[in-house]
Amino acid sequence: MSRSGHDSLNARRTLAVGGQSYEYFSLPAAAAAGLGDVSRLPYSLKVLLENLLRHIDGRSVTADDCKALAAWLDERRSDREIAFRPARVLMQDFTGVPAVVDLAAMRDAMVKLGGDPKKINPLSPVDLVIDHSVTVDFSATGDAMRRNTDLEFKRNMERYKFLRWGQKAFDNFRVVPPGTGICHQVNLEYLSQVVWRGGKDGRTIYPDTVVGTDSHTTMVNGLGVLGWGVGGIEAEAAMLGQPISMLIPEVVGFHLTGKMTEGTTATDLVLTVVQMLRAKGVVGKFVEFYGPGLENLSLPDRATIANMGPEYGATCGIFPIDAETLRYLAFTGREPEQVALVEAYAKEQGMWHDASSVDPVFSDTLELDISTVEPSLAGPKRPQDRIALSAATKTFAKVLPNLAAGVDKPREVETSGADYGLRDGDVVIAAITSCTNTSNPSVLIAAGLVARNAHAKGLTVKPWVKTSLAPGSQVVEDYLREAGLQPHLDALGFNIAGFGCTTCIGNSGPLKPPVAKAVEDNDLVVAAVLSGNRNFEGRVHAQVKANFLASPPLVVAYALAGSMTVDLYTDPLGTDTDGKPVFLKDIWPTNAEIQETIARVVTPEMFRARYANVFEGPAEWKSVEATADVTYKWNIGSTYVQNPPYFHGLGDLAAEARPIVDIRGARPLAQLGDSVTTDHISPAGSIKEKGPAGEYLIGHQVPVREFNSYGSRRGNHQVMMRGTFANIRIKNEMAPGTEGGVTRHMPDGTVMPIYDAAMKYQAEGVPLIVIGGKEYGTGSSRDWAAKGVLLLGVKAVVVETFERIHRSNLVGMGVLPLEFQEGTNRKSLKLDGTETFDILGLSEGIKPGMTLRLVIHRADGSVGEVPVICRIDTLDEVEYFKAGGILQYVLKNLKDAA
Numbered sequence: 066m067s068r069s070g071h072d073s074l075n076a077r078r079t080l081a082v083g084g085q086s087y088e089y090f091s092l093p094a095a096a097a098a099g100l101g102d103v104s105r106l107p108y109s110l111k112v113l114l115e116n117l118l119r120h121i122d123g124r125s126v127t128a129d130d131c132k133a134l135a136a137w138l139d140e141r142r143s144d145r146e147i148a149f150r151p152a153r154v155l156m157q158d159f160t161g162v163p164a165v166v167d168l169a170a171m172r173d174a175m176v177k178l179g180g181d182p183k184k185i186n187p188l189s190p191v192d193l194v195i196d197h198s199v200t201v202d203f204s205a206t207g208d209a210m211r212r213n214t215d216l217e218f219k220r221n222m223e224r225y226k227f228l229r230w231g232q233k234a235f236d237n238f239r240v241v242p243p244g245t246g247i248c249h250q251v252n253l254e255y256l257s258q259v260v261w262r263g264g265k266d267g268r269t270i271y272p273d274t275v276v277g278t279d280s281h282t283t284m285v286n287g288l289g290v291l292g293w294g295v296g297g298i299e300a301e302a303a304m305l306g307q308p309i310s311m312l313i314p315e316v317v318g319f320h321l322t323g324k325m326t327e328g329t330t331a332t333d334l335v336l337t338v339v340q341m342l343r344a345k346g347v348v349g350k351f352v353e354f355y356g357p358g359l360e361n362l363s364l365p366d367r368a369t370i371a372n373m374g375p376e377y378g379a380t381c382g383i384f385p386i387d388a389e390t391l392r393y394l395a396f397t398g399r400e401p402e403q404v405a406l407v408e409a410y411a412k413e414q415g416m417w418h419d420a421s422s423v424d425p426v427f428s429d430t431l432e433l434d435i436s437t438v439e440p441s442l443a444g445p446k447r448p449q450d451r452i453a454l455s456a457a458t459k460t461f462a463k464v465l466p467n468l469a470a471g472v473d474k475p476r477e478v479e480t481s482g483a484d485y486g487l488r489d490g491d492v493v494i495a496a497i498t499s500c501t502n503t504s505n506p507s508v509l510i511a512a513g514l515v516a517r518n519a520h521a522k523g524l525t526v527k528p529w530v531k532t533s534l535a536p537g538s539q540v541v542e543d544y545l546r547e548a549g550l551q552p553h554l555d556a557l558g559f560n561i562a563g564f565g566c567t568t569c570i571g572n573s574g575p576l577k578p579p580v581a582k583a584v585e586d587n588d589l590v591v592a593a594v595l596s597g598n599r600n601f602e603g604r605v606h607a608q609v610k611a612n613f614l615a616s617p618p619l620v621v622a623y624a625l626a627g628s629m630t631v632d633l634y635t636d637p638l639g640t641d642t643d644g645k646p647v648f649l650k651d652i653w654p655t656n657a658e659i660q661e662t663i664a665r666v667v668t669p670e671m672f673r674a675r676y677a678n679v680f681e682g683p684a685e686w687k688s689v690e691a692t693a694d695v696t697y698k699w700n701i702g703s704t705y706v707q708n709p710p711y712f713h714g715l716g717d718l719a720a721e722a723r724p725i726v727d728i729r730g731a732r733p734l735a736q737l738g739d740s741v742t743t744d745h746i747s748p749a750g751s752i753k754e755k756g757p758a759g760e761y762l763i764g765h766q767v768p769v770r771e772f773n774s775y776g777s778r779r780g781n782h783q784v785m786m787r788g789t790f791a792n793i794r795i796k797n798e799m800a801p802g803t804e805g806g807v808t809r810h811m812p813d814g815t816v817m818p819i820y821d822a823a824m825k826y827q828a829e830g831v832p833l834i835v836i837g838g839k840e841y842g843t844g845s846s847r848d849w850a851a852k853g854v855l856l857l858g859v860k861a862v863v864v865e866t867f868e869r870i871h872r873s874n875l876v877g878m879g880v881l882p883l884e885f886q887e888g889t890n891r892k893s894l895k896l897d898g899t900e901t902f903d904i905l906g907l908s909e910g911i912k913p914g915m916t917l918r919l920v921i922h923r924a925d926g927s928v929g930e931v932p933v934i935c936r937i938d939t940l941d942e943v944e945y946f947k948a949g950g951i952l953q954y955v956l957k958n959l960k961d962a963a
Contacts, residue, residue: 083406085402087270113147154275180959187305189237218243288390316353317347331508332501373598532558591611733896734790741842789819835861837864841862859880917934
């Protein structure tokens with residue numbers, strides 16, 4: 066129901082299903098009331114249109130917004146910005162902890178304001194799944210999972226205590242404990258409802274939509290649920306009932322025909338799709354799959370394709386609701402009433418797909434005959450770089466020093482303390498991991514069957530290969546054991562190492578010691594083969610230069626082969642017990658055998674049993690101490706969780722809004738070039754011993770071996786602000802000839818770490834700005850790219866162009882985003898970092914898109930002035946900025962609410 070009860074398009078209707086009456090906002094009714102025919106809108110835009118209809122309030126959403134979306138059919142694109150309110154929010158633990166920290170801080174602030182801290186709760190449902198903290202320290206043993214779990218809890222106890230408190234303290238907030246699975250698979254198998262029931266009595270129904278703090282939230286698009294990954298600030302905004310600003314997107318239709326042929330897998334299909342869509346160019350667009358080929362794709366196959374939306378660059382890659390959607394919902398244990406509701410609602414709204422459906426209209430289209438897909442890998446550095454398996458050896462040879470130089474054989478070195486040598490091209494990690502494939506029984510059963518057949522012939526994994534299996538769901542363990550396949554996987558070293566996101570995010574753990582030493586001493590080019598979705602350089606393991614994405618059965622095959630120089634089509638994987646060569650074709654199962662095994666062993670009862678008590682967790686989680694206090698008792702000595710300073714100066718919150726004044730005498734903290742990403746700005750990866758963050762931890766008696774990562778310490782602003790702009794590859798034009806997070810402190814010109822300079826400027830009472838070029842803030846949407854900037858004392862960021870999400874994040878933290886007018890930039894103005902700046906016009910009142918004056922005081926005493934555009938784009942954003950940020954805005958509104 067719309068927040069203010071407006072229904073200017075007369076769209077409110079009732080729907081009777083299973084003896085129950087539900088209220089909903091009807092697209093056909095709105096069309097008849099003036100929107101015009103919307104029946105051929107893409108499925109995804111119908112979901113957005115319903116969202117707008119339901120939230121018309123005359124301010125953030127108007128009837129004109131709905132009409133603009135309906136008019137998309139005319140031009141198949143739009144420049145209009147709309148306010149989207151997802152039904153719920155999904156978080157993983159790395160990105161979720163700072164959001165819970167902010168909620169806890171808001172409760173403290175509410176107490177200081179004399180309000181009721183119990184008012185501070187998520188206003189939209191939030192699920193946080195703890196899945197990013199397990200590391201494969203131990204593998205290929207029967208006790209690997211137990212030992213990895215023990216280490217996980219030891220390393221993360223502070224964070225887990227905090228999340229346990231949040232689980233008890235907040236309404237509308239659920240925590241799925243460690244060891245359950247990957248957030249996207251838990252979302253697919255349990256959390257998602259496709260049609261959501263809301264309102265006070267649960268009788269208002271609408272499409273299930275979600276934003277998540279992990280880019281692969283898109284996996285749920287396979288279920289017909291519109292959702293994508295966002296940064297922490299957008300997620301917090303949605304969590305606190307605020308809209309997410311977005312442009313009405315272009316929608317690219319991907320027409321599928323045919324079906325998979327013998328010997329190919331869903332992974333091969335998705336790698337082909339990724340390659341095609343990257344070549345097409347779909348960044349910032351929606352992709353929607355349609356055509357007769359949908360009938361030949363299982364729901365897990367669709368989820369495999371949808372999961373890799375970030376890899377092909379789209380905001381989402383969505384499938385419509387059809388009979389397969391209903392089958393999967395029922396099979397995974399959803400109640401019959403819910404399945405019936407999904408069917409009735411989808412058909413009523415024109416969101417149902419079947420063979421008689423008329424194709425939607427799209428901005429552009431492309432087509433794939435699924436039967437043309439062939440076995441594939443992707444690598445060695447990017448997921449879009451697909452390689453046909455038949456060409457893998459020849460392609461990989463190009464990256465090996467000897468072979469690339471024309472020498473017949475790869476380099477080979479002795480391995481100290483081991484009875485084998487190591488060569489360039491050897492596979493040192495073979496991991497069945499991550500959410501891309503662990504949603505899909507077809508490829509996991511195929512891996513188990515390959516392992517069974519190999520084990521029966523006496524094949525073994527090469528001794529230098531580190532093997533692991535980290536399913537995305539506990540159900541995987543059930544059906545692999547029921548099929549009798551897990552013992553064979555165990556025999557090859559693919560024992561279950563944990564349930565969570567492991568190798569794909571760099572939680573691969575150490576290589577075997579002799580291997581690690583040989584690689585380090587000889588700078589070998591060794592490889593990882595993983596069933597994940599990302600293989601960027603340095604991501605999987607710091608010592609592994611070549612990383613290949615592959616299906617789970619191919620991961621097993623390469624573990625047996627032991628090298629990327631083995632041609633899996635023509636070279637044997639090993640010899641059987643009679644000494645005869647065994648080839649991949651000898652152990653590869655047929656499609657029929659895979660499907661027969663799935664039909665026999667995967668049952669709805671497995672899903673019902675595993676998810677019956679999903680929020681309780683293992684014994685280790687239940688034993689984590691947590692208070693039931695309304696406010697959190699902060700441990701001032703904690704290096705993981707600290708109370709952030711966003712609410713200092715609470716007196717401003719008591720007024721209507723903080724006074725907005727002009728910025729005078731600002732110094733530049735950094736002057737940066739084009740395409741500076743949030744990876745450059747935001748702390749990520751390992752924490753270096755030498756640098757502000759490392760020095761802080763050492764000062765708090767944290768040994769280097771326990772530094773952990775920036776991701777694990779996202780709940781401590783002291784660590785994160787010290788890592789802001791600390792990327793080793795960032796280049797600050799204020800300090801020519803340097804690389805890394807350094808600047809010159811002015812006016813003395815001393816070169817020092819950016820954090821140290823920022824603290825010195827704060828002590829001197831000097832406001833700061835950041836100067837940048839084009840496409841500032843591209844890349845993954847990271848909350849700390851805005852939070853860290855604020856805490857360093859930056860008042861404004863002045864660039865040529867912003868990436869959309871980072872711009873909104875800056876506003877959400879109360880930092881002013883400004884753009885030079887076209888034709889003006891840091892180069893034309895000959896800025897070098899010695900200047901001071903005034904930003905004038907703020908005191909006259911903030912308006913969306915207003916022009917302000919940037920006054921430049923140069924070191925030689927001359928003064929210049931240029932106009933800059935204020936990129937506070939909406940009335941809601943004006944209110945956020947006036948309040949000091951979105952958190953302060955929501956806090957004040959909740960305090961003032963009756």
